[in-house]
Amino acid sequence: MGKYIIKRLLHGLFSVICVVLIVMVLIYSLLDRSKIFAGDPNYNHTASNNRVTYEQSRYEAFGYLDYVPYSDYINSLVKSGELTDADRASVAKIGNTPEKDSELAAKYIQQFTDYYNSKGYTVTRLDADLKRNGQIRDGGQPVLFASRDIPLYMRAIKYFTTMFQFDNIHHVSDDIDIGERKLTFTLRDPVYNPTGTEKVFAPAIMGNGTLHKYLLYFDGRFPFIHQNFLTINLGESYTVNRGVDVFTTMTATQGSYVLSTMTFPTGNVLDRADDLHTATYIQNSRDATDINRQRFVDDYTNVLTFKNGMSKIGYSFVIGIFSVIMAYILGLPIGLLMARFKEGILDKIGTVYIMFIIAVPSLAYIFLFKAIGGSVFHLPTLFNMDSGDKLMYILPIVSLALPSIANLMKWMRRYMIDQMNSDYVKFARSGGLSEMEIFTKHIWKNALIPIVHGIPGSVIFAMTGAIITERIYSVPGAGNLLTQAINKYDNGVIVGVTLFYAVLSVVSIILGDVFMSMVDPRISFTDKAR
């Protein structure tokens, strides 16, 4: 069994990689790359040559190409000692046109051009964009840069190799003096013992030189123990949630800030919503602002905040899991009764219901349901994170359950009827068992086996949310992430979400098979039994 599952998992891994590759080919090579600026507010603030360099730097940030501006090249020369600091300014000054370069600058520009041309880069020089009176337009300064496209396979390799990031004490560049690099285990978590005099028991592992300050800690939020050793990096978002990783976008809490009186490492007591456990390192950030200097004792200043809502996945999962439970509780017994009293009144009503759900567009019945729920039962029809009203969950849960109920009814009835016609049932009947006994002891157990196969899938996919339901009730869930990303041409999010879906679907199929073999001893995945 274990060997079989490992084989299946490897197989699944292969298909996940293939899916991601297909999606990457679709969006990185077929789609026009300039579309990523469609949802970028900064893009419209740039003009002329500045816009070109902005485009290039964004392309680099999103993995399309390698981009080296001339100034970076000069800086690296200064660093390596080839160029003195005194010469830097005159060398870095690019003339409005090539003819206007100073002699020294022209030499280095030539050197830059030759060097990067030999490495396969394209060197671009844009002359100054002049107004009619000879002055330079806004953003029209002359620019010089080299760029080279990153081929898709390199990009894919990079994506997969950087997906899992292990935090280590050499994360902060070794050039920076950060004190002793080490991991420390403490029983007195400083967040709960800010002055060092309290004796609150809270074990934690802290690091110096790592990206995260706290690598393992406890707090009052689910799942109570948190780790930062391993970070999952599914791809950076551009427009949907700028600069934030897809996985974080899906799992970070939303809503409004929850303020509490808290003590910062410096001993400063303030009403803030900062979650000190999430502190990450940013070079020189403590000295950058007064606020940071008053609060923090080191450069671990980048903290997330406590918010009152759940994460995107959280909302989707709560709604999804309740609707799954509701669907199984209602769908299976109704399907069973429909088969038990075939051609009866319940069977006829149920068939009409199934037909209605299959045939009518889901949009139509969800809207219909929303209208009925709102006007007849006076339930809240829009989701509001701040209200804390539990009633607002009812309509989305029921709307999401409607099609699952129909589906379960349909299959349960089908499987029951198939079983009812099988020989062992006829034998049991001829042996004198009552219909009730046949149903409760034999038929439904056998009919349930194929149903069991779908349970892990429906639970797991409760996390991904439902596009239409969440849109109609304005639930801040994960269902709309993919459509949002597509609408805003946020390629990083598209790839990340697809990968997430693919992993879930592979896992749910494997779990379904395992579940099925546990319920039905006749099914075995070991080679011997076959």
Added chain:
Amino acid sequence: MDKELNIKYNMTDEELFAPVDHNELESEKITAPRYSYWRSVFRVFFHHRINIIILALFLFIIIFAYVYPTIIHYDSEVNPFINLMNPESKHLSPAEAMNMFGKNIHWILGAGASGESTFDSIWYGSRISISLAFICAAINMTVGVFIGAIWGFSKKVDIFMTEVYNIVGNVPLILIISVMAMLFTPSFWTMVFAMTIIGWLGIAYFIRTQVIIIRDREYNLASRCLGTSTVKIALKNILPFMTSVIVTMLATELPSYISYEVFLAYIGMGMSEMSLGRLIYSAEPAMVTPGWEMEFWSPVAIASIITVVLYVVGQNLGDASDPRTHM
């Protein structure tokens, strides 16, 4: 001897009482009532009165979607189908519209956001949606059934195609459609392309499973032992079994394309043509405005009626095309 018989048939006694030729070949023939498959299908189908009503409704929809816009020369950009200039002609209830423009079939559902007749635009939109559904279904079913048959018959193809199915099945369909829409202009034919590029795969997989079930039945084994060619087994032994399965599947496929088009349009990825989905999408703000609900609910209702009618006709035709119901 009975002279009358001799006279009646103009035969002598010897001729009348001559023994009949015993034909070995003739005696092998089995006489049975003439059975025509398709005639029986329609006999069973029309046996249920409800089917006649549904079919009439279906014809009614087809006429309104395909003939009505042609008769009134519908063009969504030309008066009198649009009254953009007149602010008083927008968002009218049926009664208001009839007061304003006169009692006329065009205004029985009121007027929409640009002063157009909701009734006319719904039927024009239905035409696009129904055409999309039929074209997509035709392409997907043809390709799917054909490839599914090969997939089921050949074990080598099976290994390869199952792998392809497992991989491609994980790519979100909405992603493929939206990439198509972003690559090309989101026109009718882009939508057809996007819906068919991997849409056939699910159908092919379904057919493959059915073929595998029937392929190894005893009567096919016997047929193969007697030397029937694979093509003949496929066409004569298996295809008749599949007809009802295919028709039943068509019954779920056709409405699903309309539903999917509505869904895509609603999330903002629909085509540029004024299909039913686009109508629903653009009328969504009207739903929450008192007095304007008609604009939203009427295309939703028509879309639902169309899909239900298509589904019921298909299901019942599927039942009727199962030879076991022909007794």
